[in-house]
Amino acid sequence: MHRRAAALAVPMTAIALVVSSCASIPEEWRTPAFLRMNDDALDSRLPEVTGEVGEEPEITFPDIEPPDEEISGVVSKGSGEDVLVGADDLVVANVVQYQWTAPGEGEKVEGQSSYENGAPDLVRMEQMPDYITETLVSQPLNSRAVYVFPPLTSEEREQAEAMGQPAPEGASVLVIDMVDRFSKGAVVPGEQTTNGGGDLPTVTQDGHSQPEIEIPEDTEAPEDLEVVPLIEGDGAEVEEGQQIIAQYTGVRWEADENGNHPVFDSSWSRGGDPLDATLVSGEQGGLIEGWVEGMAGQKVGSRLMLVVPGDMAYGETTEEAQGSPAGTLVFVVDILGAYDNPPPPEPAEEEGGEEASDEEGAAEDGADEESAEE
Incomplete structure (x- = not known):
């Protein structure tokens, strides 16, 4: 039950980061849906992703320049066709983000692997844009999808920098493993062993x-x-x-x-x-x-x-x-x-590599207060 006056802090997911930086992908950049749904027709420009779903993937970037259009596909389909992801589900997903920087080269984005921090992302499908959900909806659980978002244009980089946001080099790549889902109206299994009663409801x-x-x-x-x-x-x-x-x-x-x-x-x-x-x-x-x-x-x-x-x-x-x-x-x-939630960020370190002392922090706070009073 939420306290109405308190804001609930939700971890910033890798999905949200990429979506926020690619929220206006032109329609002509979108890959046709049949290239997403048909495993035999996966776009050859997609990075190769190997490893078991449930473990951090291994990724190999093609020896080509990152594409200038958004492409995606399901590279590993889960078993159990009777448990499919719905368009209004709350999906539990492990997400890893990479930057594809040059032909055959790329790197994982620091701090953007739920496998590393042990905290999966909770993704409300209704809140995701179509170019995310159309690859995931109707796929069985334990499927793995890969997305490639084109590099930012010069104008987009300037806008990001003006807003104080990072402007990464190269194309952004997401690997999403869907490990569980909860539909609307979901309840726990089993029969009630008691209804309460007596002096209780x-x-x-x-x-x-x-x-x-x-x-x-x-x-x-x-x-x-x-x-x-x-x-x-x-x-x-x-x-x-x-x-x-x-x-x-x-x-x-x-x-x-x-x-x-x-x-x-x-x-x-x-x-x-x-x-x-x-x-x-x-x-x-x-x-x-x-x-x-x-x-x-x-x-x-x-x-x-x-x-x-x-x-x-x-x-x-x-x-x-x-x-x-x-x-x-x-x-x-x-x-x-x-x-689990992600661990809290580590304390910032000074240039010399040592954490600021409590006395230094207190002195800085005092200086800030004096400045504010002035």
Whole structure:
């Protein structure tokens, strides 16, 4: 559950970097779709990519100048034709970016390999441009696609430099391995072993529909966080700081003036589009404390009922909540997936190779403050 006033930091993916620098690829530069969909007709100018999907690829650049048009193709098709990537899926992908600098020459872009940092990219297909998705949609999982984006023109380089953005040499190359996908309306497998009940809410859910949450009448809300596994998953344990993918629904414990407990927020109200967020609360994240504490240590594939007191949500009173629902909240959350985030960047080093001391940093801060006062 997002804190409404907090922005959630999402890692900048290699896809976003390339798309942002090639967002206006002319139509005449686009390779016809049949060259993408038919493996036998792959463009011979595509780099050769070898290695197993699930491991960092090895790439060989053709002994030609980088092409001046966008080309792409599926160079390794996954098995399992019954699990195909859809146009509105949330796709988990490993992405590696390269620069093709000259005939037969190229290099991996530093820091732009999810295989190196151990953190896959979460790609919402609906948010990607057509020239990305048309190669990926309807392909089976564990397929590998390669994209080549032409070198920047002189005008594009000037625009990038004027905006303070890097202007790489040569053509940009992406290798995308699709390792998992979550469709709209996805739920965890299995049957509920309990519906809750007693002094706690009762939860019922019919298939892929939004769950129904019934609050017990004439019962005080619990003072502490309650975590009830309705379905116990068998995946890896969720860790604080990971990227989570979840379906959720939330209601207030306290009834409204009509005696009802209407849903105040739900991924189902957005067509069942799963939430992806970093499991961190407070100033560093956009999730309430009750979600972080309640989900950490639970297993992927679990359905949880979380009864969250106001002091672990938005506050006990309307004034504290500031427009968000006040008091105890009840959520039903399906934990669909959990993936590591990239490690934080290393501290900057001084010219001599040593990190700046705390005293030097404090002195610089003081100088900045004095300048601001002047």
